[in-house]
Amino acid sequence: MQQQEAERQFEKHIREHELLLHKVCRMYAYTDADRQDLFQEMVIQLWKAYPKFKGDAKWSTWMYRVAINTAITGLRKKKNFITSYEPASFPENISDESSGMAAEEQLQQLYTAIEQLNEIEKAIVMLYMEDRSYNEMEDILGIGEATLRVKMNRIKEKLRQLTKNN
Amino acid sequence: MMELDDLKKMWQQTPVKNINTDIMKILQQKSYGPVAALKKTFRRQMVLMFLIPLMLFTTNLHDIHGVLTSILFWSYVVFCIAIIVFAYYNYRIASKMEGMDAMIKTNLEQQVQLLEKRAKWEVAGMRGILLFFILLVEVVPYVQHYRMLDKWHSLPVAIRFGAYAMLLLLQYFLNKEIKQRKVGRHLTYLKELIKEMQLLC
Numbered sequence: 001m002q003q004q005e006a007e008r009q010f011e012k013h014i015r016e017h018e019l020l021l022h023k024v025c026r027m028y029a030y031t032d033a034d035r036q037d038l039f040q041e042m043v044i045q046l047w048k049a050y051p052k053f054k055g056d057a058k059w060s061t062w063m064y065r066v067a068i069n070t071a072i073t074g075l076r077k078k079k080n081f082i083t084s085y086e087p088a089s090f091p092e093n094i095s096d097e098s099s100g101m102a103a104e105e106q107l108q109q110l111y112t113a114i115e116q117l118n119e120i121e122k123a124i125v126m127l128y129m130e131d132r133s134y135n136e137m138e139d140i141l142g143i144g145e146a147t148l149r150v151k152m153n154r155i156k157e158k159l160r161q162l163t164k165n166n
Numbered sequence: 167m168m169e170l171d172d173l174k175k176m177w178q179q180t181p182v183k184n185i186n187t188d189i190m191k192i193l194q195q196k197s198y199g200p201v202a203a204l205k206k207t208f209r210r211q212m213v214l215m216f217l218i219p220l221m222l223f224t225t226n227l228h229d230i231h232g233v234l235t236s237i238l239f240w241s242y243v244v245f246c247i248a249i250i251v252f253a254y255y256n257y258r259i260a261s262k263m264e265g266m267d268a269m270i271k272t273n274l275e276q277q278v279q280l281l282e283k284r285a286k287w288e289v290a291g292m293r294g295i296l297l298f299f300i301l302l303v304e305v306v307p308y309v310q311h312y313r314m315l316d317k318w319h320s321l322p323v324a325i326r327f328g329a330y331a332m333l334l335l336l337q338y339f340l341n342k343e344i345k346q347r348k349v350g351r352h353l354t355y356l357k358e359l360i361k362e363m364q365l366l367c
Binding site for chain 2: 037039040041043045065068118130140142160
């Protein structure tokens with residue numbers, strides 16, 4: 001009975017912030033099958049960590065931690081060897097139909113550039129695009145707020161360079 | 167040129183492709199992550215090591231006295247108990263790796279620390295097994311007679327111990343190779359991420 005109630009509460013929380021998980025999947029997994037697997041793994045990890053959630057952090061902050069940790073260290077066991085996620089293409093074309101060809105191309109260039117960032121930089125970019133405050137980013141990543149601001153500027157510059165080169 | 171800030175709005179407004187999000191159904195599924203796979207392996211090891219001596223015992227019920235006085239049987243029991251303890255210790259390390267709710271930097275550092283600890287224990291365990299095997303081969307003939315060991319003991323001591331030394335050396339290099347193949351690439355990947363984060367701090 002208590003278990004069922006906990007499951008219901010958990011489901012309610014997840015439903016409220018489900019989009020957050022999809023965004024992490026979009027940033028770290030590149031095929032539908034990989035996204036499905038990652039989503040499932042993140043929910044399982046969230047459920048396992050759920051009893052430890054004491055409300056010290058915001059629910060969304062806590063969810064980001066588990067989701068990003070799962071995406072970064074959520075490895076796959078291939079045969080007998082542990083391997084990390086293989087970086088694949090970033091195929092999702094998400095430009096809106098009204099935008100022109102040039103805008104779409106630029107968008108693709110930007111996505112290609114993001115794909116070339118490392119996993120930590122991707123996490124910073126994703127949290128930035130999600131409009132998370134630097135304070136919350138610090139709580140999620142464990143990197144100081146001031147350093148994050150500097151890093152964000154560096155990432156923007158890096159993306160500019162990468163889109164220029166692509 | 168499109169900037170990250172231009173993408174921000176699009177990113178937030180983009181509908182997400184629908185994937186199976188039946189949360190309750192997902193909760194019935196098992197984790198397919200490597201930590202879960204590791205835990206499963208250790209669980210299997212423990213069960214297997216418990217069952218094998220039991221099987222040996224039950225299949226030799228017609229000669230209980232022979233089994234109970236066999237030094238090889240008791241050595242095997244000790245060996246199995248050691249493996250069970252070892253697997254349980256590894257299982258606990260793997261369980262600690264499951265915690266995913268720490269800050270990303272803390273979690274990465276913990277993962278590296280636990281993976282290295284586990285790899286170190288694996289090397290020590292393999293060496294322990296090998297030394298136990300050597301000790302058994304050398305000591306058993308003084309206590310009980312086994313025909314299969316006669317030929318080996320007819321060889322000069324220098325050759326026997328030379329072979330043991332070679333075996334230990336081979337084990338050292340093999341362990342290095344196995345560690346690299348099993349967790350080496352992943353460890354390097356995690357360490358690179360930590361280095362990246364340390365550079366930031």
